[in-house]
Amino acid sequence: MADAIGQRLERKEDYRFLTGAGQYTDDVNFPNQSYAYFLRSPHAHAVIKSIDHAKASAAPGVVKIFTGADLDGKMGGLPCGWLITDVNGQPMKEPPHPVLAIGKVRFVGDQVALVIADTFAEAREAAELIEIDYDVLPAVVDTGSASASKTAVHDIAPDNVCYVWALGDKAAVDAAFAKAFKVTKLHIENNRLIPNAMETRGANAHYSRADESYTLYVSNQNPHVERLLMTAFVLGLPEHKVRVIAPDVGGGFGSKIYLYGEETALVWASKQVNRPIKWTGDRSEAFLSDAHGRDHVTEAELALDKDGNFLALRVNTTANMGAYLSTFASCIPTILYATLLAGQYKTPAIHCTVKAVFTNTAPVDAYRGAGRPEATYVVERLASAAARDMGLSQEEIRRRNFITTFPYATPVALTYDTGDYVSIMNKANKLADVAGFDARKKASGAKGKLRGLGYASYIEACGLAPSNIAGALGARAGLFEAGEVRVHPTGKVTVFTGSHSHGQGHETTFAQVVSSKLGIPVEDIDIVHGDTGRVPFGMGTYGSRSLAVGGSAIVKAADKIIAKGKKIAAHLLEAADTDIEFTNGEFKVTGTDKKKTFAEVALTAYVPHNYPLDKLEPGLNENAFYDPTNFTYPAGTYITEVEIDSETGEVKVDKFTAVDDFGNIINPMIVEGQVHGGITQGIGQALLENAVYDKESGQLLSATYMDYAMPRADNLPNYVLDTTCTPCTHNPLGVKGCGEAGAIGAPAAIMNAVVDALAAVGVKDMQMPASSHRVWEAMQQAKMPAAAE
Amino acid sequence: MQLSLTVNGKAVNAEVEPRTLLVDFLRNQRHLTGVHVGCDTAQCGACTITMDGRAVKSCNMLAVQAAGCSVTTIEGLAAEDGTMHPMQAAFKTHHGLQCGFCTPGMVMSALELKGRKLSDDEIRAALDGNMCRCTGYQNIVKSVQAGLTAMK
Numbered sequence: 001m002a003d004a005i006g007q008r009l010e011r012k013e014d015y016r017f018l019t020g021a022g023q024y025t026d027d028v029n030f031p032n033q034s035y036a037y038f039l040r041s042p043h044a045h046a047v048i049k050s051i052d053h054a055k056a057s058a059a060p061g062v063v064k065i066f067t068g069a070d071l072d073g074k075m076g077g078l079p080c081g082w083l084i085t086d087v088n089g090q091p092m093k094e095p096p097h098p099v100l101a102i103g104k105v106r107f108v109g110d111q112v113a114l115v116i117a118d119t120f121a122e123a124r125e126a127a128e129l130i131e132i133d134y135d136v137l138p139a140v141v142d143t144g145s146a147s148a149s150k151t152a153v154h155d156i157a158p159d160n161v162c163y164v165w166a167l168g169d170k171a172a173v174d175a176a177f178a179k180a181f182k183v184t185k186l187h188i189e190n191n192r193l194i195p196n197a198m199e200t201r202g203a204n205a206h207y208s209r210a211d212e213s214y215t216l217y218v219s220n221q222n223p224h225v226e227r228l229l230m231t232a233f234v235l236g237l238p239e240h241k242v243r244v245i246a247p248d249v250g251g252g253f254g255s256k257i258y259l260y261g262e263e264t265a266l267v268w269a270s271k272q273v274n275r276p277i278k279w280t281g282d283r284s285e286a287f288l289s290d291a292h293g294r295d296h297v298t299e300a301e302l303a304l305d306k307d308g309n310f311l312a313l314r315v316n317t318t319a320n321m322g323a324y325l326s327t328f329a330s331c332i333p334t335i336l337y338a339t340l341l342a343g344q345y346k347t348p349a350i351h352c353t354v355k356a357v358f359t360n361t362a363p364v365d366a367y368r369g370a371g372r373p374e375a376t377y378v379v380e381r382l383a384s385a386a387a388r389d390m391g392l393s394q395e396e397i398r399r400r401n402f403i404t405t406f407p408y409a410t411p412v413a414l415t416y417d418t419g420d421y422v423s424i425m426n427k428a429n430k431l432a433d434v435a436g437f438d439a440r441k442k443a444s445g446a447k448g449k450l451r452g453l454g455y456a457s458y459i460e461a462c463g464l465a466p467s468n469i470a471g472a473l474g475a476r477a478g479l480f481e482a483g484e485v486r487v488h489p490t491g492k493v494t495v496f497t498g499s500h501s502h503g504q505g506h507e508t509t510f511a512q513v514v515s516s517k518l519g520i521p522v523e524d525i526d527i528v529h530g531d532t533g534r535v536p537f538g539m540g541t542y543g544s545r546s547l548a549v550g551g552s553a554i555v556k557a558a559d560k561i562i563a564k565g566k567k568i569a570a571h572l573l574e575a576a577d578t579d580i581e582f583t584n585g586e587f588k589v590t591g592t593d594k595k596k597t598f599a600e601v602a603l604t605a606y607v608p609h610n611y612p613l614d615k616l617e618p619g620l621n622e623n624a625f626y627d628p629t630n631f632t633y634p635a636g637t638y639i640t641e642v643e644i645d646s647e648t649g650e651v652k653v654d655k656f657t658a659v660d661d662f663g664n665i666i667n668p669m670i671v672e673g674q675v676h677g678g679i680t681q682g683i684g685q686a687l688l689e690n691a692v693y694d695k696e697s698g699q700l701l702s703a704t705y706m707d708y709a710m711p712r713a714d715n716l717p718n719y720v721l722d723t724t725c726t727p728c729t730h731n732p733l734g735v736k737g738c739g740e741a742g743a744i745g746a747p748a749a750i751m752n753a754v755v756d757a758l759a760a761v762g763v764k765d766m767q768m769p770a771s772s773h774r775v776w777e778a779m780q781q782a783k784m785p786a787a788a789e
Numbered sequence: 790m791q792l793s794l795t796v797n798g799k800a801v802n803a804e805v806e807p808r809t810l811l812v813d814f815l816r817n818q819r820h821l822t823g824v825h826v827g828c829d830t831a832q833c834g835a836c837t838i839t840m841d842g843r844a845v846k847s848c849n850m851l852a853v854q855a856a857g858c859s860v861t862t863i864e865g866l867a868a869e870d871g872t873m874h875p876m877q878a879a880f881k882t883h884h885g886l887q888c889g890f891c892t893p894g895m896v897m898s899a900l901e902l903k904g905r906k907l908s909d910d911e912i913r914a915a916l917d918g919n920m921c922r923c924t925g926y927q928n929i930v931k932s933v934q935a936g937l938t939a940m941k
Contacts, residue, residue, distance in 0.1 A: 017889025020823015
């Protein structure tokens with residue numbers, strides 16, 4: 001049997017998705033089920049003076065209506081999982097995050113009342129009868145000026161500052177800037193994005209009086225974390241009495257990591273009304289209330305010597321937290337951002353200050369890449385801008401600064417275990433036919449179009465995370481992963497993993513890993529995930545960690561299976577344990593043809609008639625927990641060419657070349673799919689997507705697909721991909737993770753190309769998204785005499 | 790109101806509220822949960838079905854408007870023995886799906902292109918009413934090309 005690792009196997013999960021047999025949360029129903037509708041705030045910031053739901057409660061079909069006052073004192077608030085310590089040594093400001101708004105609403109979409117009725121239509125219609133007297137307050141909206149606002153989102157943070165945090169050696173950076181030959185500066189706005197998984201959030205909560213237990217179906221990326229946070233920190237329920245099932249989940253991209261108020265309210269209320277309660281958010285609710293991503297304003301400076309060597313990097317970022325701290329909000333613009341500012345370069349001194357601010361907008365948290373796209377955007381925009389300032393090519397300035405020896409300790413707390421950035425660059429340059437760019441630029445010019453070339457050489461820290469390091473940095477959770485390999489008597493295998501698949505194809509990739517380890521066909525292995533009632537424990541899927549951490553846990557469990565199998569085989573074959581070798585699914589006595597198959601050993605474990613019962617337990621079922629010793633460091637170089645219509649400002653991505661080093665690859669087909677998707681979200685950020693709040697009223701202006709431009713099939717070219725491989729040195733599979741890379745590398749590559757193209761008409765810089773309108777405006781402004789200077 | 794139509798080849802008679810959307814009728818009354826709802830503005834295409842051979846967004850019409858029509862959902866494509874339709878099989882072969890949520894709508898939209906010889910760009914244009922957040926569309930285009938070839 002060929003080794004399953006490295007094969008482009010078709011996915012085991014696809015048949016059900018392709019025949020309509022997938023089971024997403026909204027497809028789950030229970031007898032006597034009721035329906036929930038959440039009445040949300042129409043105001044960005046207001047005092048709730050009174051809520052009158054007498055009329056609504058008497059409306060047809062209404063079961064019960066709850067408001068914040070009904071929940072107050074009966075449960076805690078939603079917790080934040082990462083404590084950031086301010087530069088003054090104080091803990092970050094952690095304002096209460098109520099499950100339903102209490103006293104005040106703080107963003108448009110904040111949930112105010114839970115209406116439960118026999119049908120969804122009745123719940124929604126009753127909600128319209130609820131009378132709420134609001135005293136509308138001024139709203140804090142703008143990221144950059146929030147800390148100067150006279151209005152406070154929370155009383156405990158009068159200046160709207162959650163924390164000011166810093167990393168790096170400030171004195172060394174100042175000294176390097178003082179002797180710099182050249183300083184390149186950029187003002188960078190990293191646009192706010194709305195994740196937009198195609199399946200909206202939803203939940204179905206069910207309480208059983210028979211055994212005082214709860215079952216929650218929820219569209220979520222980490223059901224065990226969801227359960228732990230909900231039971232231990234909010235509802236005070238016994239953890240073992242709550243089962244959380246995240247069945248088929250229609251995309252996450254970060255937005256389904258978090259514990260939200262909706263499902264928490266549903267679990268609590270299901271006991272109060274003693275009926276299952278179903279809620280499916282609609283797309284408008286998703287726009288308003290899913291945790292958003294990015295939203296940074298940054299001043300960045302790079303000091304260079306006369307040869308274009310990077311001397312120091314100084315970064316000052318303001319990050320928008322939104323109205324409340326979402327589950328991992330605080331660590332995104334700090335731990336997952338500033339630590340990545342070395343990029344692929346040997347910049348000797350780096351200092352970064354981050355000010356996190358509260359505003360009257362939806363909470364902001366991890367979105368595909370989470371901090372790392374923002375860091376890459378800063379470093380890579382600066383690198384290309386510096387190249388222009390120094391008269392070097394984008395390629396050359398990168399080559400002069402690449403890290404070339406490993407392990408490499410950066411000045412921002414990480415140690416890269418391995419990599420080969422020069423080889424990636426060589427491959428990408430060739431694949432992108434950079435040599436032919438000038439000719440293509442000329443051809444575009446002949447058509448009246450501007451062509452630009454953009455590079456981005458990204459690095460990411462994935463495989464989150466060594467628990468002790470994360471803990472020292474403020475994490476309030478461990479970041480290991482758990483796995484169980486259950487061998488059945490017939491030698492078939494069920495694997496239970498704490499990782500969650502919501503598009504990543506774990507049912508296939510993980511089966512390939514186990515097939516390779518145990519030497520049995522992929523068809524004989526099923527992967528179970530997403531159910532706290534079946535999987536022993538789990539930390540879930542985010543930060544490109546599933547294979548590197550979750551896969552490693554499964555490898556550890558499989559190793560235990562093999563170790564026990566050797567003892568069983570040794571007994572059967574009357575040999576010493578140490579003389580048994582296991583290859584291709586067979587236990588053999590070394591140097592002989594005496595052997596037992598995997599299935600024979602499995603059967604013996606469960607029918608232990610001839611078995612060393614005095615030394616060994618029957619059965620063949622092993623658990624493992626894997627805690628990584630370091631992050632993994634995927635890296636790549638992306639090269640893009642854009643063509644801009646100088647009449648309309650329309651930016652067309654003409655060529656996109658991506659070369660990534662993900663370490664070893666289990667299923668190249670799935671990896672390519674992940675890269676395609678990531679790149680597309682990155683192009684979306686660079687050219688199309690933008691969450692816009694009205695600066696005065698705090699209304700979300702981009703709250704439908706008519707206003708928020710999602711990448712569609714006809715906005716994009718076919719991408720050209722390749723990989724290099726330096727295996728990760730510290731996990732058993734040598735893998736690094738591939739889920740976020742595209743979204744990390746693409747925005748800078750695209751924007752560097754846009755700026756390169758627009759330089760020809762005097763435009764010096766451009767913020768994302770480079771929509772036709774913005775590009776056209778910039779071109780017009782550059783034509784004006786004042787701008788010409 | 791009384792509604793008579795054909796769903797996945799079978800005659801169906803049902804009682805529906807006049808305001809019931811076709812997608813809700815299919816999901817809630819016919820239990821065809823492969824028909825998905827991804828937005829509320831007829832933009833995403835996750836609810837696409839075919840009605841008398843034309844791809845239609847089932848969130849954008851009332852159930853009663855389908856009276857007398859023949860509706861096919863993703864559940865109606867595979868053969869009796871479970872063998873997938875060539876378009877479904879092409880999506881599997883070419884990794885044209887990840888989370889699977891947009892997939893039924895994508896496949897149903899692609900079926901409407903039967904019999905046409907299209908460039909990649911033309912397929913991209915034809916699918917611009919169906920959103921996918923996972924795949925970046927490249928493998929969907931590849932799948933549709935292969936599916937159309939296999940359907941000839």
